Amino acid sequence: MTNNHQQNNQNKIVSSNQKLTRYSSELLKRGLNLAKSIEKETITPDDWRLKGNDLFRNGAYEEALICYEKALEINRNYSLAWNNRGSVFGMLKRYEEALLSYEKALEIQPNDDMAWKNKAKILGSKFNRYEEAIYCYEQVLKINPNDAESLWLKGADLAEIGHYEDAIKSYDKALEINPDFCEVWLIRGNQLNDLGRYEEALTSYGKILEIQPNEKHEFVACAWQMRGVILDKLGRHEEALFSYEKALNFRLNEYSVCSECSKILYKLGRYEESLIYSDKVLEIKPDDGVLWYNKGQILIKIGLYEEAIDCYDQALLFTTNDPVVWNNRGYILEQLGHFEEALNSYDKALKIEPNFELSINNRKRLLNKDAYQFQNEISALCDHLSQLQHEICKDRDENQK
Numbered sequence: 422m423t424n425n426h427q428q429n430n431q432n433k434i435v436s437s438n439q440k441l442t443r444y445s446s447e448l449l450k451r452g453l454n455l456a457k458s459i460e461k462e463t464i465t466p467d468d469w470r471l472k473g474n475d476l477f478r479n480g481a482y483e484e485a486l487i488c489y490e491k492a493l494e495i496n497r498n499y500s501l502a503w504n505n506r507g508s509v510f511g512m513l514k515r516y517e518e519a520l521l522s523y524e525k526a527l528e529i530q531p532n533d534d535m536a537w538k539n540k541a542k543i544l545g546s547k548f549n550r551y552e553e554a555i556y557c558y559e560q561v562l563k564i565n566p567n568d569a570e571s572l573w574l575k576g577a578d579l580a581e582i583g584h585y586e587d588a589i590k591s592y593d594k595a596l597e598i599n600p601d602f603c604e605v606w607l608i609r610g611n612q613l614n615d616l617g618r619y620e621e622a623l624t625s626y627g628k629i630l631e632i633q634p635n636e637k638h639e640f641v642a643c644a645w646q647m648r649g650v651i652l653d654k655l656g657r658h659e660e661a662l663f664s665y666e667k668a669l670n671f672r673l674n675e676y677s678v679c680s681e682c683s684k685i686l687y688k689l690g691r692y693e694e695s696l697i698y699s700d701k702v703l704e705i706k707p708d709d710g711v712l713w714y715n716k717g718q719i720l721i722k723i724g725l726y727e728e729a730i731d732c733y734d735q736a737l738l739f740t741t742n743d744p745v746v747w748n749n750r751g752y753i754l755e756q757l758g759h760f761e762e763a764l765n766s767y768d769k770a771l772k773i774e775p776n777f778e779l780s781i782n783n784r785k786r787l788l789n790k791d792a793y794q795f796q797n798e799i800s801a802l803c804d805h806l807s808q809l810q811h812e813i814c815k816d817r818d819e820n821q822k
Contacts, residue, residue: 500530642671710740
């Protein structure tokens, strides 16, 4: 089986090499120019690899690939060139070929921890072959137990297959080696948040803020934002608001953060402030019907009913099939005395969702209200006619006298 596997790999590598020979003549000319740029009488595989590394760092991946191929023409057992060839294929999104290159590097040098790690990254992130990726990270850690990156990447793949506790242990080992690894603190916090272990998650995010308290870094912004998410879940709204506003120092006019600030201020009854954030969110996403609906809800709390109706109308431009918007629009119209329009809104809601109990009850109440008002008007008219009749009779009696 091993010989067959090696033969299959060798065939794939040969096929890959054949594809490479079909490059355009222009690309081959560039290969010759690369050779000229190395000012030595005898060019070694190392020279080609180092030249390829320079090109790789500058984003010239096709040219870098030519250099690594040249190195391998001279020495087919040059594991570093195979590894770097794999990295180029990864950047070119030719992942199968990248994997084959890493495997060839490992055939030559089984203790190449970098090749194991590169292979693991491809297996996990590009092929979702997480168990195989975890095995590769374990090989890295046998060679280099203090590789913090491999520990946390192994943890991330463990989480992908549902081994959450093992994932957190792996993160913790990485953080023992590098306590200032903010990216790992963030991932650990997110994992704990997903598991509902909120206080532990808050501790993880707090570590980031200890490490980089004043730096405008993406991890710091994420830490403040995620603290806000958890504190809001815990009902600690004032603290959540503080965290979100801190996040806004790094993410000015960030849609999600402004949206959460608006929601929390609404919960706290600070409606005018909630409205300010609502408007900021609508500046970013003016075509979001839910945002217009939310603004309408805030305006109702302030007592601006006509403006709330305008917001509901804007919402219905984008969310025409939402019975809740139609229902709430009807209710406000009813409060404003626009009964016919209110009834039409309730009917629209029920057309979308015939069993929508809220609209059924609102419609029934409105119709009963109309019947009651009509009955009162008839009663008042009868009283008025009775009074007129009494006055006529009184005038007639006085005339007869």
